Amino acid sequence: MKKTLLFLVFILGIIACNKKKNTIIPIKEIIFDKAESLFNKNNNDSAFYYFNKVVTNSRDSLHIARSYNFMSIIQSGAGDYFGAQESLMLSLKFLDGEKEKDFACLSSDYNELGLNSINLKRYELALIYYDKALFYYNKGIKLSKNTGFNLTILNNKALAYQKAKKYAQALKIYNELIPEKSKNQEEYARVLSNIAKTKWLQNSGYNAAPDFLKALSIRETENDLWGLNASYSHLMEYYQQTQPDSALRYAGKMYQVAKKLNSPDDKIEALQKLIELVPPNQIKQYFATYRKLDDSLQTARNAAKNQFALVRYEAEKNKADNLILQKDNVEKNYQIIKQRILLAFTVLLILMGSVISSIWYKKRKQRLELEAQNTIRENKLKTSKKVHDVVANGLYRVMAEIENQDGLNKDHILDKLEVMYEKSRDISYEEPQLADQNFQEKISDLLQSFATETTKVVVYMGNTAELWTKVSGDVKYELEHVLQELMVNMSKHSEANNVAVRFEHTDNHINVYYADNGIGISEGTQFNNGLTNTGNRMNNIQGEIIFDIKAEKGLKIKISFPVS
CATH class of the missing domain: 1.25.40.10 (Tetratricopeptide repeat domain)
Incomplete structure (x- = not known):
């Protein structure tokens, strides 16, 4: 206020x-x-x-x-x-x-x-x-x-x-000001609020609330922050004895407005009332803020007093010194200082420009080098992943068929090797090969190709043409390589003699369940690149792959991904 x-x-x-x-x-x-x-x-x-x-x-x-x-x-x-x-x-x-x-x-x-x-x-x-x-x-x-x-x-x-406390004299002046101030809403609200407060101070039974609230309404309409600060202060004092809850609410509002205005005195006044009105468990919080603000305000005011005194002292001292100097010397010194400042500013500007340019160039060079290194690293990782998934696993699959199938069809094997040859030539291409229309047959052939005399592979219900109708080619491509990686790892490491794979469509998701009776995976096992890639592929299609390593025997895996 x-x-x-x-x-x-x-x-x-x-x-x-x-x-x-x-x-x-x-x-x-x-x-x-x-x-x-x-x-x-x-x-x-x-x-x-x-x-x-x-x-x-x-x-x-x-x-x-x-x-x-x-x-x-x-x-x-x-x-x-x-x-x-x-x-x-x-x-x-x-x-x-x-x-x-x-x-x-x-x-x-x-x-x-x-x-x-x-x-x-x-x-x-x-x-x-x-x-x-x-x-x-x-x-x-x-x-x-x-x-x-x-x-x-x-x-x-x-x-x-x-x-x-000369309320009659105060009211006489305020009532004279009302006609003049009524032309200006902010000033009218100020006088109206002051009249209400004066009448209330004169008579504690006076109902000042209507005028206080009317002034508050005008100030809210006019967005008069200083006026709102005063209104909240008046209402806070008015309700303190009769309605502590209302007083607390207005004290809080006054504190918020005082913070917007950055008025230390008003913040301290509001905090004093908050300390008096809040529940005991909140007093400590407000008191700490009050003490810090009060100490800061006193320090600032003491510093201001010292500063003003120092300015006056220095001015008087400079005046005494300047009386000794002649006018021409003052003018010459002024010009010299002006020239030196201009020269220093120019040199500083040049130096700053040079430093900024050098820093910018180095950072740009480092950024370009880093981007190049990251690009090379990403390309290497992608190529390595394709070599493993497309070539290595594909060759392993062909080797498994040659080893385990009687009455080997030479042309069939040659066709598969030719496919692997074409894939190896195009290994650097980014575009994945899309699955054909008979994807269910392709998956069935893939799984059955790993069956041997000692390992039985069973594909349960679910792998139907209808299951894959709404699945995109990209998703089919990723899933095919995930399943191929799982079967290769089964063949190499699991020692399983029974493998079962089941497919289902639930809640707009396709779930694939894999289970074998092999040696399983122990806790803490570090996955090789192939299994790591399966996780990356599932992330690419917003899916997940879960390894149940706590099964009593063998390994269980769940693959799940959205249909679209």
Whole structure:
């Protein structure tokens, strides 16, 4: 809430100090213009530095007074209220109450003194500070010629009456402001909320909720964050004794808005109420945040006070040193420094460009080399996989047929070898060979080709033409090589004499069940490249292969993949 008041005063204070009968007072000095520009951009540290240079070097009394006025606003915003009061008193020394050209800045000084008196009340528990604030506001109103600034001073004066518990006087001013403020919804909501709070403070039985909620509704419509912050604070205080749950809710909302506004004072106020209202098990969380924020705020304010004092000290010291130098030397040094900065900046720019270009080139070269290496590695892996799956397993299958079949058909074997020859020639091609229309027969022949005198291979129901009608050629290709790899491993390693394979179609998936009565696979067995490739092939078709290595005897495998 304090930040809202300070922000409005900053803006109107600037207008008051810059205008005389709606005409901007001309300021010729470049340093002041620079300081004012920095202030308007909220770059307050730099602005304070340049305003201090003005008060140290300028000979224009009004110019100096206005600079002190700006410095006080910066100090007050940083929590340095005693320093702000000192700057305002120095500003008044350079102003003449009989000269109309000084009236605007005098009015702004008195308004700022009133605000600082209210702020200092937190540190000195004495009613005299409120009386001082009222005294300064009255003087400010008499001197101000700006209607908008007068309304701001009157609002501040009413607030001083409220804090001094002079509620009747406060309400009288607020009621006078309502017609003026009703033209501006945000200002109307501010005065309406202040009236409701003043009446409630005057009479604890007064029902202030309707006006508080009306002001809140206006501020929500206008998206007035500072106004919402004030409304939540008023509602939080109003409901604290009668409806703690509502008070807790508004305290939480105030804390969220204060975080958006980055207002340390309002965050601390909200956290204090949250600590009072939340259940005991949540107090520790909020208290830790409160303590950290309060310590940070105090540190920042102490640093600001020290910084302002240091700036003034350095300025005075530099002024004494500069009196020794001649004007020509100052100009020469200025030009030399300017040239050196320009030269240094140019050299730095060139160096930075060279470094950035070098780094970019090296990274680009490394990236291209890495991409080339990865491409070569991937091609090698793909070729190795094809050699194993297509050539090696195919040859093994032909060898098994030659070894185990009586009445060998020479032409049949030659045809298969020719197929293997063609496949080996085209091993580098990426496109898989698609399965033909009689895929069920192809799978049956594949499985039966591994049957021997000592190993019986049984293909149970399920391997029908209808089963494969909706399966894509790519999926058939991958599945054929997976089954071939399993049968090759069975023939080489399992020592099985019975192998059974079953197919089924359930829930838009095809499942293939393999079982043998061989030696099985023990836990911890490292799969060779062939079995590793089966896993990769199943991933390619969004399927899975599961090895049941805990079977009492032999090996059981489940293959499952979506139909489409």
